[in-house]
Amino acid sequence: MTVNFKAPGQNGWVVYYHGPGITVTSWYVLNADGRYPAAMLAGARRVHVRTHPARTVALAAGAAELALAALVHPTALPAALLLAALGVTAGLVIDKRRSPRRMELWVTYRGGEVELFSSADRREFEQVRRAVIRALEVNRDPLAG
Secondary structure, eight states, X not given: OOOOOOOSSSSSOOEEEEETTEEEXXXXXXXXXXXXXXXXXXXXXXXXXXXXXXXXXXXXHHHHHHHHHHHHXXXXXXXXXXXXXXXXXXXXXXXXXXXXXXXXXXXXXXXXXXXXXXXXXXXXHHHHHHHHHHHHXXXXXXXXX
């Protein structure tokens, strides 16, 4: 049995997303690293990355400060708690400003993992992710199940 399958659109292909850094069509995904045929891509997944771990550093420094205060002079513990709280708050503010969550879009290509796109802009990232998912669905083998 022969299955005739043609991607939607006038010429047989559709551009799902075209923006700075990436173009997603029903036939391929083009980014700075190369051109990937959509039929050879699988398993689009999102990865969240934190670039500056200020929050973690602030929490560790605050815990160390409290431990030292408890060992050296137990009556200084309230002042140490206040200082630790200020340090953690500063770390959270710095982390929020300097380290927006960067999202990466990874796919499987020829048996290996490839990063197709990354962005700190959630809206742009989701547009690209949906475009890649549409390209993968259009190129899915209908007989594969």
